[in-house]
Amino acid sequence: MKLLVCIKQVPDMESRFKPDAAGTWYSESDLAWRMNEYDEFAVEQAVQLREKLGEGAELTVLSIGPDRVVEAVKKALAMGCDNAVHIQDPAAALKDPWQIASMIAAFAKDRAFDLIFTGMQSQDRGSAQVGVTVAEQLGLACTTTIVGFEYDNGTITTKRELEGGVKGVVKLKTPALVTCQLGLNVPRYPTLPNIMKAKKKEIVAIAAAELLREEPLTTTASFHPPAKKGGGIVLEGEVGSLVDQLIGILKEKTAVLR
Amino acid sequence: MFLDLTEEQKLIQDTARDFAKAELEPVAAALDQSDDRGPLLANLKKLAELGFMGLNVKGDYSGSEAGVVAFSVAMTEIARACASTAVTVSVNNMAAEVIQAVGSEEQRRAYIPKICSGEYPAAGFALTETCAGSDPAGMCSQAVDDGDSWVLNGSKIFITSAPYAGVFVVWAVTDKDAPKGKGISCFLVEAGTPGLIVGKEEKKMGQHASATCELIFADCRIPKSALMGKLNDGFRIAAGELAGGRIGIGSLGLGVGLAAMDYATRYVTERSQFEQKVSNFQAIQWMIADGYTELEAARLLLMNAAYRKESGKSFAKEASMAKMYATEAANKSCYKALQMLGGYGYTRDFPVERYARDARITSIYEGTNEIQRLIISREILRNSS
Ligand SMILES: Cc1cc2nc3c(=O)[nH]c(=O)nc-3n(C[C@H](O)[C@H](O)[C@H](O)COP(=O)(O)OP(=O)(O)OC[C@H]3O[C@@H](n4cnc5c(N)ncnc54)[C@H](O)[C@@H]3O)c2cc1C
Numbered sequence: 052m053k054l055l056v057c058i059k060q061v062p063d064m065e066s067r068f069k070p071d072a073a074g075t076w077y078s079e080s081d082l083a084w085r086m087n088e089y090d091e092f093a094v095e096q097a098v099q100l101r102e103k104l105g106e107g108a109e110l111t112v113l114s115i116g117p118d119r120v121v122e123a124v125k126k127a128l129a130m131g132c133d134n135a136v137h138i139q140d141p142a143a144a145l146k147d148p149w150q151i152a153s154m155i156a157a158f159a160k161d162r163a164f165d166l167i168f169t170g171m172q173s174q175d176r177g178s179a180q181v182g183v184t185v186a187e188q189l190g191l192a193c194t195t196t197i198v199g200f201e202y203d204n205g206t207i208t209t210k211r212e213l214e215g216g217v218k219g220v221v222k223l224k225t226p227a228l229v230t231c232q233l234g235l236n237v238p239r240y241p242t243l244p245n246i247m248k249a250k251k252k253e254i255v256a257i258a259a260a261e262l263l264r265e266e267p268l269t270t271t272a273s274f275h276p277p278a279k280k281g282g283g284i285v286l287e288g289e290v291g292s293l294v295d296q297l298i299g300i301l302k303e304k305t306a307v308l309r
Numbered sequence: 310m311f312l313d314l315t316e317e318q319k320l321i322q323d324t325a326r327d328f329a330k331a332e333l334e335p336v337a338a339a340l341d342q343s344d345d346r347g348p349l350l351a352n353l354k355k356l357a358e359l360g361f362m363g364l365n366v367k368g369d370y371s372g373s374e375a376g377v378v379a380f381s382v383a384m385t386e387i388a389r390a391c392a393s394t395a396v397t398v399s400v401n402n403m404a405a406e407v408i409q410a411v412g413s414e415e416q417r418r419a420y421i422p423k424i425c426s427g428e429y430p431a432a433g434f435a436l437t438e439t440c441a442g443s444d445p446a447g448m449c450s451q452a453v454d455d456g457d458s459w460v461l462n463g464s465k466i467f468i469t470s471a472p473y474a475g476v477f478v479v480w481a482v483t484d485k486d487a488p489k490g491k492g493i494s495c496f497l498v499e500a501g502t503p504g505l506i507v508g509k510e511e512k513k514m515g516q517h518a519s520a521t522c523e524l525i526f527a528d529c530r531i532p533k534s535a536l537m538g539k540l541n542d543g544f545r546i547a548a549g550e551l552a553g554g555r556i557g558i559g560s561l562g563l564g565v566g567l568a569a570m571d572y573a574t575r576y577v578t579e580r581s582q583f584e585q586k587v588s589n590f591q592a593i594q595w596m597i598a599d600g601y602t603e604l605e606a607a608r609l610l611l612m613n614a615a616y617r618k619e620s621g622k623s624f625a626k627e628a629s630m631a632k633m634y635a636t637e638a639a640n641k642s643c644y645k646a647l648q649m650l651g652g653y654g655y656t657r658d659f660p661v662e663r664y665a666r667d668a669r670i671t672s673i674y675e676g677t678n679e680i681q682r683l684i685i686s687r688e689i690l691r692n693s694s
Contacts, residue, residue, distance in 0.1 A: 085323065121316060122316045122319055122320065125316050125317070125320060126320055126323075129320065240324050240327065240328055240359055241320065241324060242358070242359050242360045242373075243321055243324070243359060243360030243361065243364065243373035243375050243379075244360050244368060244372075244373045244374070245360075246317050246320045246321055246324070246373075246375070247317060247368075247373060247374050247375055249317075250317060
């Protein structure tokens with residue numbers, strides 16, 4: 052069984068983000084990078100399945116981006132992926148989700164993966180489009196935002212979390228793609244010996260140009276912090292008049308009261 | 310010149326940081342205040358399973374083979390969350406390394422995997438005695454050759470992890486008449502050996518979760534095969550291994566100092582007095598500048614010592630410089646941080662008083678900083694005369 056897990060490297064979300072010179076994405080200087088949190092759950096689930104299947108299963112991890120993403124790839128290898136593909140793209144941040152998905156699909160097309168895992172979304176762009184678009188382009192069955200996963204003989208049973216805490220169960224047959232939600236499992240820490248051994252695993256490098264055929268369908272026009280809010284309003288007076296003023300504001304300016 | 314960590318070292322640093330944040334930090338304050346070591350031992354086991362007990366130990370003996378730089382950054386991250394856990398990990402690594410360096414193949418296979426895997430909750434390094442602290446060559450404990458065994462008598466003091474260590478590296482006099490330092494040998498003594506008694510536990514200022522105990526040998530009989538390295542060569546072994554341990558203690562100090570400065574720096578951006586953030590006052594800004602500059606210098610000294618050890622260069626002087634500077638920077642940073650919190654810094658509702666107590670010992674153990682200065686100057690003077 053051939054498994055693929057797609058991961059992205061994102062900035063530490065506690066970083067202070069500044070717009071880049073063009074004002075269309077964040078500046079990458081002074082950021083610390085790590086594996087997208089959703090993808091850690093995807094890798095863990097893929098590794099668990101890989102371990103359950105044992106011999107005869109092969110798990111590949113794929114990441115698109117500049118050289119720095121190799122660190123995230125090595126983490127996935129240390130967690131238990133067998134081999135890796137680095138699609139080298141120094142300008143990955145400028146690609147739209149359609150292009151990123153197209154590159155993954157172009158790579159996966161003739162490689163007959165039975166099951167592809169992705170994160171539900173990335174922590175930085177948050178489009179939640181890449182996984183589903185890859186499935187669509189490859190003609191795979193797909194389910195998203197999974198919080199439970201089981202595999203048995205070609206059938207995948209997933210649990211999905213719906214609004215208000217309601218759960219849904221979705222079954223699908225391989226070949227398929229699933230996008231993973233936080234809480235799906237408990238991602239393991241890579242052990243130190245495995246981090247060191249991952250050095251010896253193969254990371255195949257492919258230039259982005261070899262896979263990129265598509266034009267972007269969307270462009271990010273602007274990236275900026277929210278406008279500074281004006282100071283709050285301080286209401287003054289007796290309690291009765293305070294309540295009246297507050298109700299007035301809530302009616303006029305918000306949808307809380309009508 | 311390349312001043313960045315490798316990808317593997319960064320991943321090890323991240324793993325240590327993530328683990329410390331998730332597992333160590335939440336229990337550190339409680340461990341400081343309670344006698345229950347359960348959470349400490351549970352976390353040591355998990356750290357062993359992740360490979361933190363033999364960072365610079367070969368894979369053949371279940372080590373991680375990650376090197377000395379990785380050891381240093383891991384110690385710093387662990388200490389940022391819990392100094393007691395960090396010192397235990399540091400001593401375990403030191404014990405595993407000394408066995409790897411001078412033990413026989415049989416001794417290595419018998420003990421190192423048990424330290425690395427966590428089968429032994431900890432390992433002990435038993436050098437100090439009441440009569441021999443800064444001057445370990447003056448030790449009094451004796452090992453007498455009794456045919457097919459050695460008989461140990463005497464006592465050690467201040468032995469980290471003694472109640473839960475599975476094995477102790479122990480030094481004792483084997484030739485009373487030899488010149489000072491030339492008649493000491495090194496042994497491996499398993500916990501539970503009859504005549505090996507864990508004595509009184511010290512009540513300390515800080516690092517409470519880490520046990521520090523007396524260790525008594527009362528006709529403690531160990532097999533002939535327990536001798537490690539050459540007979541009467543033990544003092545040289547101790548001196549060599551302590552140099553490596555100092556990188557661990559310096560890195561630990563750095564972690565505690567960073568924890569204190571990070572906490573205080575966040576605090577002053579939130580606390581207001583005189584209608585403004587306390588961080589607006591230049592006096593506070595200078596504390597931030599001085600604290601972080603010294604910690605950064607400490608980090609570079611530690612990286613240099615670790616790099617030299619890792620690449621097989623001489624490193625004793627550099628390790629002493631790093632240990633001395635880093636632990637003093639840590640102490641100063643903790644006191645600056647406490648000052649930045651004002652009265653709150655002195656209370657147990659905030660972690661800074663614990664950091665200050667935990668940091669205090671780092672300029673004392675594994676060779677006081679006076680002894681580090683002695684080592685540094687001796688080395689420099691030797692090369693300039
Ligand atoms: C919490 C804790 C854990 C420890 N863990 C261990 C352990 O696991 N294993 C172990 O073997 N030991 C351990 N120790 C012992 C520690 O390494 C010693 O306490 C330390 O080396 C100092 O020895 P001492 O306490 O006898 O001080 P002393 O040697 O009595 O020193 C007293 C003072 O004199 C100064 N001094 C001494 N000689 C000189 C000199 N030549 N020049 C200038 N100044 C000098 C010292 O710097 C110090 O300021 C631990 C100690 C503590 C407190």
